[in-house]
Amino acid sequence: MAELPKGLTLNTISCGTVKIIELLGSGGQGAVYRVNYNGQEKALKWYHASYLKSMDKSEKQTNRKKFYENLKHNIQKGAPDKAFLWPQDLTEESNGSFGYIMDLRPGEYKELTDFLMLKVRFTSNITMINAAINIIQGFYMLHNDGYSYQDLNNGGFFINPKTGSVLICDNDNVAGQGINFGISGKQRYMAPEVVLGGTPDKYSDRFSLAVILFRMLFMEHPLEGKYSTPPCMIPEFERRFYGSDPVFIFDPKDKRNEASPNMQRNAYRLWPMFPEYIRELFTITFSKDTPPEKRPIEKKWLDAFIRLRGETVLCGKCHEENFIDIGKTNKCCSCGNVIECSSILKFKKYSVPIYSGAILSAVQTGDTQNLMGIYGCVISNPKNAKMTAIKNTSEFVWNVLTPSGKAVQVKQNELVPAINGLKITIGGNEGIIENI
């Protein structure tokens, strides 16, 4: 069947009705339509009948019926995280095909590809880190639910450049561990074991996730250097450079593919600007010596990016955003000014540098369920940059205990001077200011 005609009505398995409004776009597997679904505007992904037909021919253990049943099961189970544009209802089969209903993507969300091609830019580093956190959290929840995504690539992500909010699409290959519907993934994003013929799973998802994060942060591909750029990328070379002998461009031991200032200009410049604990996660993931099951899990990535967001400050001289290493002498990436942080607000797991521009996020205080919440920020006195204070930007009242034992309540928009030994309790979690 060609394009579904406007006004065509389809029935869904939950007795809903879908009326076609217009075609939004078409891809290899199917087309997406704007539809009226039980009175609401939604999106319908409608498969090409030929795509479903090809499943029947597959020699693998699955076929279209299982694919359909899997979608049905995923719909019943619900989205693992709000970041997923998850299937909500499924149509009955019609003319050899079917489709599923999902929310429409709001216009403020831009394709990850547009970020990678510099058509869209994040408004700040914090926003970029928020996007990374949201992506990681999505896969953390997905894997915790027992699923794997199986086809992670640049085409599945939409990001709000102003906030870092993320929408993850193309969730139709999402299946329980060990189940695969014949998809391998997109070249350049597949894990080496999948390139070599293995079946995608949560371990290979973690490799692909790291490729996505690396590309977002460093604007290059982690495995593409001089060694892996043959004159013509034929399938044999793809198998070699992404499968049997992939070499990370910042591999500490294997220098064959080392990033060069001319060919990998972005990554070459940006790599040293990120702290060691971030670089290490990429190095481990992309090392040939790391077996799939030893790749860093989402929780580790999440901890690292929460720390990175918390350790982002503004240079006292040029006000540029910088990632600092607490306890070390840092130089501004823009003007070279020395950024020294001499005290921290220390919570159980995370520490907030007492330096202008640092944010106090909810999760740093111990409010682990609130990944995007911001409770405060560090500001400095415009007349004396060494005088710093923490501003309560939250709706909570903070209970502050001074070193002399005086209890003070700090309300929204009020300041707490950063004094050594001062304790701040926010929502039951206590932090203490310490000199380092």
Place this chain on the structure above:
Amino acid sequence: MALHDDLVKQKRKKMTLFYVVDTSGSMMIDSRIGKVNSAIENVMNKLSEISDNNEDAEINIAILEFSTGARWVTPTPVSPSEYTHTELKAGGVTDLGAACKALEEKLHRDNGFLDTSSGAYPPVILLMSDGEPNDNWEKPLSHLKHNGWFERAIKIAFAIADESSYDVLAEFVGTKEAIIQVDDMQMLEKFIERASEITSEFQSRSKSSEDADKSTEDTSAELVKKIKKEVRDETNAPTPDGIIDSHPEQGMKEASPVDDNSSAWDDLLNKFS
């Protein structure tokens, strides 16, 4: 310098789409050449869009026409957004051999069309012809077939309104499954446009486990099936010929795996001179 200031666009691999167009006198019949001209002219916008939104490959095009002799319409490959099409005119005989020779000369990095520091994907070659060649084509084609870039290119032929050249075209593309027979001239434009689009997007799609180890001929045949299917869907027309429902699995070659520890890698690299 701030973190994300001074970012440069990542270098993409190049993918060159070659149009090899028969402009012999018979292409004037039923305005065949006119349809080819329209198709090339019209598809450039779409190709430009595909290239702009494709973070894997940058698409360039090159056009070779052949009639009495062969001539490059594009002196070097150009981006579709920069290309302005000048009408190809029909006249003369069908010197396919001359086209093979001209193509072979440019399917090289040195003094050819395929020199790129960021690497390339295998090219796509779309051959359009409406009759049997008049010159001695066997030897130049045989020479062309030894060119590594040609060997690994996606090759699709359009047999325009004439089945007499079918075997020659099959010889060129490597399999009859990679030929699109077009008898209805109203469909020619659509076929060329869809073939240009589908082959340009090919590198960026997700692959299934069934795609592994497919030979170049298999891949070309699979793309031809897709092109036919999409044109048929678009026009609700019947299958343009019988090939779509045949069995491409028969007689297909498998891509041979390369041993990691052998000097075979060097041999493979040397193919792309």
